[in-house]
Amino acid sequence: MTDPHYDITGHGPLLLLLPGGAGHPMGLGPMTESLSGHFTVVTYDHLGLAHGRLGEPVQDQRVQDWSDGARRVLDETLPESESAYVLGTSAGAIAALDLAARHSERLRHVVAHEPPCVGVLPDGARQQAAFGEVCDVYRAKGLAAAGALMTAVLEDRAAGELPEGQPLSREEELSSPMALQLAHVLRPFTSYVPDAGPSQTRLTVAAGTDSRGQLLYRTAEFLAKAQQADFVEFPGGHLGILQHPVDFAERLTRTLLGDGDRS
Numbered sequence: 001m002t003d004p005h006y007d008i009t010g011h012g013p014l015l016l017l018l019p020g021g022a023g024h025p026m027g028l029g030p031m032t033e034s035l036s037g038h039f040t041v042v043t044y045d046h047l048g049l050a051h052g053r054l055g056e057p058v059q060d061q062r063v064q065d066w067s068d069g070a071r072r073v074l075d076e077t078l079p080e081s082e083s084a085y086v087l088g089t090s091a092g093a094i095a096a097l098d099l100a101a102r103h104s105e106r107l108r109h110v111v112a113h114e115p116p117c118v119g120v121l122p123d124g125a126r127q128q129a130a131f132g133e134v135c136d137v138y139r140a141k142g143l144a145a146a147g148a149l150m151t152a153v154l155e156d157r158a159a160g161e162l163p164e165g166q167p168l169s170r171e172e173e174l175s176s177p178m179a180l181q182l183a184h185v186l187r188p189f190t191s192y193v194p195d196a197g198p199s200q201t202r203l204t205v206a207a208g209t210d211s212r213g214q215l216l217y218r219t220a221e222f223l224a225k226a227q228q229a230d231f232v233e234f235p236g237g238h239l240g241i242l243q244h245p246v247d248f249a250e251r252l253t254r255t256l257l258g259d260g261d262r263s
Contacts, residue, residue: 010036020090034249210237
């Protein structure tokens with residue numbers, strides 16, 4: 001077991017960020033900078049892709065390993081007697097849900113932004129199969145075709161004709177966080193179904209305003225109801241954390257600290 005990879009910036013109560021995709025924190029700088037005036041922001045990089053491990057072999061990922069790793073990060077960074085805020089987005093939101101379910105000690109408030117745990121839906125098996133098809137298309141036709149199908153799945157529409165392409169070589173795959181997500185993260189993470197019933201810690205499920213009418217907005221609404229959690233809209237769509245980093249950070253800060261909990 002390797003030491004966990006993470007970065008720390010800012011001052012204030014600890015906020016653990018769990019990125020989506022393959023866990024690479026690419027593009028999160030503007031948001032973490034906005035958050036750093038309110039929080040000590042700890043950004044977890046599960047595979048170490050931003051810490052010199054991009055290009056090294058990667059195995060199929062397990063949600064439990066990501067949440068166990070997040071707990072290890074908290075063990076290393078969270079002062080004794082304090083509790084942490086957590087934001088997870090996309091695959092990171094699924095890890096955040098598992099962290100809340102299995103390691104709720106010392107968690108103050110968890111925000112899960114558009115977790116693709118579509119198994120909670122009435123048509124969950126069909127949606128999980130659709131994500132599995134995205135993975136199969138990636139293996140057969142490469143990134144462009146898989147990306148086009150993924151967009152169609154997220155938007156809850158037919159894909160139409162997919163662009164032609166070639167499978168990536170092993171070296172190409174290992175150098176691409178997007179490819180690693182499609183090869184080793186998407187299928188196991190979209191197969192994850194949270195336990196039914198209320199969360200063991202304070203939970204907010206979030207979806208982007210631009211995602212209204214789409215698959216993961218619907219998933220977030222169902223999950224919030226099942227977990228008896230708050231449901232909050234955030235700026236942008238599924239990638240709102242990158243599209244509107246300052247507004248996203250402001251909405252997150254209001255969600256976490258709006259009740260005056262600034263200790």
